[in-house]
Amino acid sequence: MASADLRHELSCSICRNIYTDPVTLKCGQNFCWVCIDRLLDTEGGYGDYSCPECRATFRKWPPLQRNITLCNVVENFLSRQPHQEEITGICCTYCIHSPVPAVTSCLICEASLCDNHLKVHSKGPEHVLFDPSTSLENICSGHKKILEYYCTEDAACICVSCSLFGEHQGHKVEMLDEASLKKKKKLRDVLQKLITKRKKTEQRVQSLEERRRKAQEKASGEAERVTGLCIDIRRRLGYLEKKVLSEISRRKEQVSLSLSDVIHQLEIKKDKLSRKMRHIEDLCNMTDPLSVLQDPDTGDLCDLEEDKGDVDTARHDGVDQGVELISRISHTVSALINDVNVIFYVQDPADILLDVNTADNNLLISDDLKAATWTEITQNRPETVERFQDSQVMSRSGFTSGRHYWDVEISGSDLWIVGMCYPYIARGGRQSLIGNNNMSWGLYKGLVYNNQCSVRHDCKVIPLPQQISSDGVRICLDYEAGQLSFYELCDPIRLLHAITTTFTEPLHAVLYVYDGCIKIQGGINCVELSS
Incomplete structure (x- = not known):
């Protein structure tokens, strides 16, 4: 552990390796001769010179004083270290006997170097030295230094020179490990969302x-x-x-x-x-x-x-x-x-959706907009000109052409009406009830006429001779032919009554229910592929 701490103290803050020919600035900071020389040279066009460690500034090129004591300490430290090849198995390219201690590599020569051959390469500024465990992909192509930082503004991996003097100067930077951990956290969040979405x-x-x-x-x-x-x-x-x-x-x-x-x-x-x-x-x-x-x-x-x-x-x-x-x-x-x-003239049932904005406050509309249930508990919806006041609700959209049908299932109710209406039907009073005006046509079942059904339009009542034994009713519309028919959903299906007239406005499905529920059956829903 002491060796690791000493190695850290003997490392250059620019290249992050053990000092090579260490020199001292006036401010007392120590650097490799090659590292500080190249760094100060890049500052020549910007005016004052500064120490990359303590940020002390110098108006002229600071003298580089060789630190002999530090050189001796480094040599003694390296002499006591175990052979690098015992750990990494890397050999010096220029040694006859292999393996030998290889402590660093030269980017220009593309070779691993031992202590003896390292001295020759350290004297030339064109030689860029790095730890042999570092990939060439981790070297800055512009400054030939190890990529240690991450510029968050440009989303780029940079070296210390890029941060201090290059195009990323003044940008917010992070250590690579810290930036990597943050990105991994984001990726894990994205991965979790993708897993959930999948x-x-x-x-x-x-x-x-x-x-x-x-x-x-x-x-x-x-x-x-x-x-x-x-x-x-x-x-x-x-x-x-x-x-x-x-x-x-x-x-x-x-x-x-x-x-x-x-x-x-x-x-x-x-x-x-x-x-x-x-x-x-x-x-x-x-x-x-x-x-x-x-x-x-x-x-x-x-x-x-x-x-x-x-x-x-x-x-x-x-x-x-x-x-x-x-x-x-x-x-x-x-x-x-x-x-x-x-x-048999229709292929598919119409997709009828109830309009909550027209539903009476005593009608509970299901989430899928397919069922209306009478309730004593008022729903406290806002009072608007569109809203019915007497247990009625109409569909969102209407029909202006073609042939259509829709089926309903009635449960728990002895008083109900199903039919079609124009969008301008009255919303309040007895004249708003289906069949009590000239804007609606309905099949009615109530307590009159011995519990038999009747067809109503414009206050005219046509009693039906037969009773309805099933709970299902089909409403068929042929808009161009002006025909509206009511069927009982029994086996086989049975025609109850057909109305022939001329339609002049869009026809909406409409229903009335008291003390029970009416559910619209069938319909073709759109399939959403996005989550």
Whole structure:
């Protein structure tokens, strides 16, 4: 330990190595002759000279007094040190016998040097000496000195001359070890953030893969369901086709027979009338008055079977009823086909997000903006002109074209309304309720009409004959066609009511719920790849 302390005391503060030909300045500081000579030479163009250790200044080139005592101490110290090759295994390039103590290296000669050969290289200022354990990459290319400092302003490794007299003069510098520790700390922080980010990315990938797997499973299930439903529809249509065609054929035959009978009766009547007409014409042409007056058929000439007209009318009515029945069957088939088209005309559900700014303060909106739950606890949101005052909320965005649908699941509520509205619907009072104005259309379920549903618009109520047994409802919109349809999400899906009108403004999804929850199902969310 004492040897290490003495080695530190015998080291030049410029080159950080053991003194070589040490000299003393007026201020009492000691340096290697070559080191201080080159350092003072670099200061020649800046005016005053200064000591790099204590910063004492000299107006002229300070005399360099060789410190003989210090030279002897250095020689005695080096003579007592163990051979360098025993530690490092480095040999002197110029020694015949190898290995020999190699204590330093020369940058110019690119050779390792022992004490004897070192003396020759120390006399020339062009020789740059450094510890053999130091890599050539750690030498300043401009001043040929070891890089010991780090300039924080320029992010560069520099030597002492770069700091004192070079382009980094006056900059904030740190020791290399200190700067390295600080950078390592920053790198560890960055590494930890990268690890966390990679972990989140992996979790995101796993989540997306799970969503993809579920989407594929759902698509496969839907494909099977649709295939089965289409098979059932084709079977029903085939059966209905045979039944309708058979009924049409029967009705056609019946109508044909009825009309043939009527035509036959009319032909008989026409022949009888023709005979009557000829007989009357004969009477009119007679000149004998007695013969005209005594004709036996003259009395019933006015009775021309007027009672038969009712029979003819009844027969015609029966024919018309048959044609009307055929027409109704045709319309039924057309409605069934249209219904099937409505069910399958959309590929994906619309991504409906609720607008919290429009939600009544008694509605709790979920974080994903997909569910509205009625609560007695007021949410204390600011009162604005956009906010509903009666347990209602509408979607953020509206539809101005295309075909769309969205599904809802109702739970725990016996009073709810779902539908579409214009953005300028009233926000307060009874006129703001869905269907109580000409700006909204809604499917309503309440305690009236024996708990059955109804469709409402502009205060007009259309009671639906059927009850809703499931908890799901689908709302379909065909903006250009002006059609808004409500379906019950049962198996198979069932049309409740279709509205046909003309839409003139963007249509927003809107819902009302009391003492329960309405949740919007489905929707396509954007995938964010950044964390």
